[in-house]
Amino acid sequence: MPSVTCESLGVRFQFDREQRPVTPVLARLRRGVTESWGLRGISVTIGPGEAVALIGPSGAGKSTLLRAIAGVLPPDDGTVVTSGRIGALLATDAGLTGVLTGRENATLIAALAGLPRRRMEALLSSVASASGLGPSFDRPVMSYSEGMRARVGFAVVIEAAPDVLLLDEVHEALDHEYREVVERAASAIVARGGIVIAAGHDHPLLERIAERGILLECGTLVADGPFTDVQARYLAT
């Protein structure tokens, strides 16, 4: 059964004197290192069949929380425990490398997501069809618009059949037609007992996807409950 549990989760960023981010080893070697917590004391449990919207102002920690859940960022405090295959679209470039074609990116992402080579051919033809890009699928991604990138990224993620779907504003780059595809895919994942966690500023879209909302501010969890209540609290501040 898919699940996501964060216990007192904290993610710390360290910076050198010129405010460039540094890794832990380099932080020990350099003087004048400062730190800032992107997340602190986040405790939240998300169970099967739940769709959750993360809302809050820019810099609130929405992307950091999604990345911690995806395993992209390690916790510096507390724990994150997830079960189920995770599919994530966490960057505006949708995880695509510009010099590679849509097909080559799809191959790479599918391999990194753990799909065996024998399933790759079938997956590629599904992704080519689902992304609706036609001949552009075999062109370098650097020639794509943001929406086209999101289409390819989303198609790969969905074709890999995730149990937990994480979306960070990427869906907001999509056109009206493809947003409906995203909504239907998210509903299907929830209907089969999966989890969807989406962050962004497009509240009408988030409301259609998620019944539950979580409000983050300055890296801390401020409210957790029905989306409309949490949204009202956010707008009131």
Next chain:
Amino acid sequence: MHSIADRDRHRVDVNGRLDVLLALTASDLRARYGRGRLRFAKWLLDPFAALGVYLVLVAAVLDRPGRATALSIACAVVPFQLVIMAVTSSMNAVRLRRAIVLNMRFDRELLPLSTVLTETVAFIAALGLLGAVMAGSRVTPTVHVLWLLVFVPLTVLLAFGMSVPATLFGVWYRDLTVFAVSFVRTLFFVAPGLVALDGVPEPAATLLKANPLSGLFEGYRDALLYGRAPDPWQILVPLAFSVAFLGLFVPVYRGEEAHLAKVVE
């Protein structure tokens, strides 16, 4: 602590790791060398260009032609190309992979290895240069050519050993990567690269043996030019450096790889 239910299972899945490694290498090859037949030309052109420049330098400018000068220099240039390309690419490896580093969890320990594999493909293609120069120099191959079965993997191992600290250096000191490449290039000139070791006077010749590239260069010359078995130091010194680099820096890289997404944005 980050506990993900299927993480450990994923790590021990050798087939899965191999798939990831191959996918990273294939995409790296396309990103670095493009597509189509022209990439083979580029693989061959790099060492040929370096060989041409050094050949003019040694034979015309320095006026120190020796025995089969072109082959002697090629025996240094070809393995050195792998080492310097592996170091240069490793320093950019995380930035090149920025999109996937920020978007998904995968085995990032494979990044330096995939970089070296990418450059090894180009290196294997460039090995043909040695055969061509041998024929051009009218040097007859002997049974000692088989020593390449030791020195080619040893070159790849040294490149891998250097690629791990190079990847970390590229993350830690991205402003200094040009300096680091210059440093590695200097290693070529404090090794018997342009002039074979038997043409270097003592005590410099003894000192040069401490450079891990010296053993490699002389090993290729023994196998292809002199037709004799190498001295043990020619294998042991590069091997010791490779093991030391991996022993020192793989644990550091393992500690840092989880935090790469914090510094590539």
